[in-house]
Amino acid sequence: MRDGLGRLLGVRARLRWVHLILGGALLMPYFLLTQVGVGIAAGGVNALSSFPLSLAAYAAALPLVAATAVFGLVRPLSVTAVRVMCGVPGDRLAEGPARSWAARGRTSAWWTLHLGVGALVSGLTLAVPPMAVVLITLPFVSGLRKARLGLGWFDTQADPYVAPLLGAGLLAGLALCAAGAGALLARLAPVLLGPTTADRLAxxxxxxxxxxxxxxxxxxxxxxxxxxxxxxxxxxxxxxxxxxxxxxxxxxxxxxxxxxxxxxxxxxxxxxxxxxxxxxxxxxxxxxxxxxxxxxxxxxxxxxxxxxxxxxxxxxxxxxxxxxxxxxxxxxxxxxxxxxxxxxxxxxxxxxxxxxxxxxxxxxxxxxxxxxxxxxxxxxxxxxxxxxxxxxxxxxxxxxxxxxxxxxxxxxxxxxxxxxxxxxxxxxxx
Incomplete structure (x- = not known):
């Protein structure tokens, strides 16, 4: 039980969560640029007002992320963040800028994965806690039971005492999702940011x-x-x-x-x-x-x-x-x-x-x-x-x-x- 909580909410898990949120923050300039283009292509509408259009802007931002990752300083920045926040030993990571196109391609894959997954986790981190708080406090606040919360999948008045369990489940699911994504990136970091043959030779x-x-x-x-x-x-x-x-x-x-x-x-x-x-x-x-x-x-x-x-x-x-x-x-x-x-x-x-x-x-x-x-x-x-x-x-x-x-x-x-x-x-x- 204690080991399970440590993996979900321990110091290492929290640092990896912050690492993912930083990736989401780094994706925002790309996303804001592509949502303008998607909105124009959709007839001049605001892409942020439509979930499908937002997903399209998100998908269009990823190729731009991959293209900018070929610059040499991306790998040292990523390696430093992974070493400090993800707990990956430094001897399993490359030092200095990527020297070959193969190394730049691996760095590009890592950068795209970090920012892409980080954006999803950041979105969940922003959306899930407020919703969970509302569900947990729902039985105790009559005004919330009468309000239209937009939860079409749940009737707030039919059985309000189930809401706290759903809220707690959402928070646990968020923690599990963040811990799983952080562990995945930590496992892939040596593969994508590890030293190549050229790095070892240098x-x-x-x-x-x-x-x-x-x-x-x-x-x-x-x-x-x-x-x-x-x-x-x-x-x-x-x-x-x-x-x-x-x-x-x-x-x-x-x-x-x-x-x-x-x-x-x-x-x-x-x-x-x-x-x-x-x-x-x-x-x-x-x-x-x-x-x-x-x-x-x-x-x-x-x-x-x-x-x-x-x-x-x-x-x-x-x-x-x-x-x-x-x-x-x-x-x-x-x-x-x-x-x-x-x-x-x-x-x-x-x-x-x-x-x-x-x-x-x-x-x-x-x-x-x-x-x-x-x-x-x-x-x-x-x-x-x-x-x-x-x-x-x-x-x-x-x-x-x-x-x-x-x-x-x-x-x-x-x-x-x-x-x-x-x-x-x-x-x-x-």
Whole structure:
């Protein structure tokens, strides 16, 4: 009993009823327009004074409703109303305007159904309650029993005490009709307003683009900040150990810490600027580090932490890498930076770095090859300081290489830890 009343008069049922009445209100401009045309076609009479003509105007209004529903904003409006008032979960409804004609056709069907059924329910809502009140109060008001109420199907004087039952039945029928129509629309909403294949594809592309931006930001933050923290930590530890015995080394380490933090603040500011939509590039923002301009400084800061680094570069010093494509130079720098960070955090002993450009046999294409090796940490060191980064830096390096069509390999090799990256270059470069 309680469940039945809840379905008829509960909060959800009342909201759906209001949703239907709103549909009837939205139909009124169409109906007023078509009733003028129907009245003119019927010989200049008022269509509202004739029930058949009113039905004809109502029927003529529905095609106009269907035609106007092809506009893009109709679906977002309908989806919002259905989600709030009909209790349909948002994940079963489409987002944004209809993109295809198939989606517009489904939206048109929904709009016509909502306004058409809503107009009928609105008409009953306006007509039934006054009639029901009259029937319920009929036995108690003698004037009503003598008045001509226009109820040809019921004799008000023959048996007036049946009238309250009829009035209550009319109200129950109205509630049942409104609840049934609301439930029907709620059931059909996911079918007519649900996402189409094109909507799902567009949503997937949007999520993929958002994920790509987030991954890019994660890579930049990890590589810039993560390397800086590792380098600064090791430099500070090395300086603390020789604080009394080697003041010159301490000064060099502090200078390296100052330089590292200053550069990292600039890089962090540039990365955070990407988080602001439409934030134009600042003229004073630090440029992205490249292999040509920043490799020597990266190696110097790493050595200042007490880790020997031997660099073998082909064709020569870092300044000779200026002919590399800008994007390849930037990504190569980040990959070298990540390799040095791994060596500082998880390795032991000197690091050997080799960078060279080599051609592919039988083709004009060239590759930039980066190879970095270092002894792995001793077992007791690994047990004392377990790795907790989850390999995000190596995944980021692999993603950077994949953006250029290259690859990254990392793992044990001949008793050492090796990181090897291959970045394709354009055929005419170098």
């Amino acid at each position: 949503a997937a592309e949007e999520r993929a683009a958002d994920l790509a931006v987030r991954n890019r930001l994660a890579r930049e933050l990890h590589d810039a900040v993560g390397h800086a923290l590792s380098a600064v930590t090791l430099q500070a530890v090395a300086a603390r150990r020789v604080l009394d015995s080697d003041p010159a080394f301490v000064r060099e380490a502090l200078a390296a810490i100052e330089d590292t933090t200053r550069r990292t603040v600039g890089e962090l500011d540039a990365v955070l600027g990407l988080l602001r939509d439409g934030d134009p590039a600042r003229p004073d923002a630090a440029p992205a580090p490249t292999l040509a301009a920043d490799l020597d400084g990266l190696l110097a800061r790493t050595r200042a932490g007490g880790t020997p680094v031997t660099a073998h570069q082909d064709p020569g010093p870092a300044r000779d890498w200026e002919a590399l494509p800008a994007i390849a130079s930037r990504e190569a720098y980040r990959i070298v930076q990540e390799g040095l960070s791994n060596a500082l955090r998880h390795g032991a002993g000197p690091v050997e770095l080799r960078i060279r450009v080599q051609g592919r046999e039988g083709t004009p294409h060239r590759d930039l090859e980066i190879t970095m090796t270092n002894p792995p940490a001793a077992p007791e060191d690994r047990d004392r300081e377990p790795r907790t980064t989850g390999g995000r830096g190596l995944r980021g390096a692999a993603e950077r290489a994949a953006l250029l069509g290259g690859s990254v390999e990392a793992g044990p090799h001949e008793g050492r830890w090796r990181l090897r990256a291959v970045l394709p270059l354009a055929g005419g470069d170098r």
